[in-house]
Amino acid sequence: MSFAWALVAAAPWVVLPPLAMLRVRRSRSLDHESGIAPPAAPQVSVIVPARNEARNIGRCVRSILATRYPSLQLIVVDDHSDDDTATLARDAAGRDERLQVISNPPLPNGWFGKQWACATGVSVAHGDLLLFTDADTEHAPDLLPRAVNALLADDVGLLTVAGHQETHSFWERLLQPQVFWMLLVRYGGTESVSRARRAEDVIANGQFLLARRTAYDAVGGHASVRDKVAEDLALAQRFHRAGLGVRLVRGEEQLSTHMYASLSELIAGWGKNIFAGGIHAMPGGGIGRVLFPFVLPLLPLMTLAPVIVLLLALAGLLGNGWLLWSAVSSAANVVWWALIYRGFRQRIWYSLLAPLGAAMLLYIIGRAVGRGRRVGWKGREYLAR
Numbered sequence: 001m002s003f004a005w006a007l008v009a010a011a012p013w014v015v016l017p018p019l020a021m022l023r024v025r026r027s028r029s030l031d032h033e034s035g036i037a038p039p040a041a042p043q044v045s046v047i048v049p050a051r052n053e054a055r056n057i058g059r060c061v062r063s064i065l066a067t068r069y070p071s072l073q074l075i076v077v078d079d080h081s082d083d084d085t086a087t088l089a090r091d092a093a094g095r096d097e098r099l100q101v102i103s104n105p106p107l108p109n110g111w112f113g114k115q116w117a118c119a120t121g122v123s124v125a126h127g128d129l130l131l132f133t134d135a136d137t138e139h140a141p142d143l144l145p146r147a148v149n150a151l152l153a154d155d156v157g158l159l160t161v162a163g164h165q166e167t168h169s170f171w172e173r174l175l176q177p178q179v180f181w182m183l184l185v186r187y188g189g190t191e192s193v194s195r196a197r198r199a200e201d202v203i204a205n206g207q208f209l210l211a212r213r214t215a216y217d218a219v220g221g222h223a224s225v226r227d228k229v230a231e232d233l234a235l236a237q238r239f240h241r242a243g244l245g246v247r248l249v250r251g252e253e254q255l256s257t258h259m260y261a262s263l264s265e266l267i268a269g270w271g272k273n274i275f276a277g278g279i280h281a282m283p284g285g286g287i288g289r290v291l292f293p294f295v296l297p298l299l300p301l302m303t304l305a306p307v308i309v310l311l312l313a314l315a316g317l318l319g320n321g322w323l324l325w326s327a328v329s330s331a332a333n334v335v336w337w338a339l340i341y342r343g344f345r346q347r348i349w350y351s352l353l354a355p356l357g358a359a360m361l362l363y364i365i366g367r368a369v370g371r372g373r374r375v376g377w378k379g380r381e382y383l384a385r
Contacts, residue, residue: 006325013306013329017336020185027189030161030251033149035068035142043071044144044210045127049104049117051079051378053135054088056258060135061092061099069144072098073126076135077117079104085135100124112382114206115222115231122221130216132209136258137163143254147210150249157215157244158236160204162190163255167346171263174357177344179270182299186281190248199237200283202246206232207257215244229375229384230277237280267364272375275368276384293369300365303337303358306330 046064050057057076064074074093078086078101086101093099102124104117118132129148133139143161151159165180167173187193187203196202209232219242225234236246260266275296282288282295306329313323337351350357373384 003321003324006321007328009325010328010332013302013332017332017340021339023188023192024184025189026191028191028194028249030143030146030150030249030254033146033153033249035145037069037145038149038152041069041071041145041148042128043073043126044069044129044131044148045073045075045121045125046131046133046144047118047121047125048074048076048133048135049079049114049121050076050081050085050089050135051113051117052081052083053085054081054083055261056136057085057089058092059138060133061089063137063139064133065093065096065098066141067139067144068141069148071127072144074099075121075124076101077104077121078102079113079117080107107380111226112229112231112384113378113380115226115228118231119222119226122216125213128213130211130213132206132211134207134257137207138256140254143208143251146251146254147208147249150247151210151212154247155245156247157212157218157242158204158239159210159247159249160232160236161208161210161249161251161255162205163207163250163257164252165344166256166258168258168261169263171266171360172260173346174350174353175266175270175360176259177341177346177350178300178303178354178357178361179274180344181340185299190250193248194246196240198283199240200281200288202233202236202240203281204232204236204246204248206230208251208255209235211239212244215239215242218242218244227383227385228277228280229382230273230280233277233280263360267367268377270364271368271371272377274365276371276373276375296369297362297365300358300361303333303354304362306333307355 076089089101104120107113107116165176167176193203219238225231228234239246260269279289279292282292306326309322310326310330312318313326334351337354338348341350342348375382375384
């Protein structure tokens with residue numbers, strides 16, 4: 001490879017990341033919404049599906065009940081937990097009568113557990129608005145007032161919030177920014193999603209889904225996505241196709257989530273979603289789904305390839321042209337990953353370890369592609385559709 005071609009070949013590593021960053025910047029935040037509940041605030045029924053969530057449920061319940069929103073019903077659906085999830089939820093609420101803990105009926109054939117728990121919660125919900133939120137979330141007191149104001153102001157059927165992702169361990173800090181950067185590269189900022197023309201370009205965050213009850217019922221609720229591994233994405237697509245409107249907003253100061261606490265949880269959690277769920281986000285119909293296993297690894301490969309080639313060139317196995325290409329591309333990777341990790345509130349030196357994260361991400365992707373539509377989560381095995 002000549003020096004001129006080496007520099008041309010390095011252009012994607014130099015040019016594409018800043019273009020993606022510019023696209024991501026087109027985002028809207030809950031900070032711009034009022035933190036005071038609207039007059040005659042509609043009742044919100046908050047539904048928390050919880051299976052073996054003893055580690056998280058207390059914090060979640062306390063934060064929701066601390067809301068400044070005046071009309072609230074909180075429903076925790078204990079989904080056949082083997083731990084003290086239900087007891088800890090009640091203990092966290094004390095004597096607060098806004099909390100109702102119910103047991104999920106046996107899981108019917110063809111349903112994922114989370115969707116069935118959400119549907120069970122809806123069956124006892126009284127609110128005009130339904131909020132589906134995960135047990136590993138923490139809600140600021142002004143989250144619900146701001147979210148309801150945004151939903152009503154935009155006159156949409158579904159509002160979803162992208163919050164702060166907590167990272168407490170090395171692998172979380174290394175991997176979570178890489179996975180979420182993949183999502184940002186695919187979807188762009190919140191305004192790209194909210195103004196999308198195609199349903200495939202819409203995504204939602206299942207950690208916070210606020211829906212009008214009438215719109216939720218109109219699209220068939222969770223029964224309509226009962227066999228989808230990424231039920232949040234599938235629901236958002238159904239809202240979009242029905243013309244009911246989907247709005248994505250950022251809320252890092254209002255919503256915080258600790259998704260996974262260890263490398264094994266990261267592998268299991270993202271392995272469940274990244275392929276079997278992500279395949280429904282590919283445009284192009286059947287052709288897009290055929291290409292998806294080849295498209296999915298591209299970002300981690302772009303991180304790994306320059307480092308591998310650089311090592312080979314330094315060992316004298318490749319020529320000077322390859323050495324120049326790999327050096328320029330590797331340097332660009334370090335710079336852009338430093339900015340990305342900083343954007344995710346991590347130390348910028350993680351950029352030096354980005355190839356390690358990319359290698360682990362490739363392992364997760366390969367494992368997920370190998371399993372195909374067969375996914376496992378919290379002791380259950382599913383066949384995703």
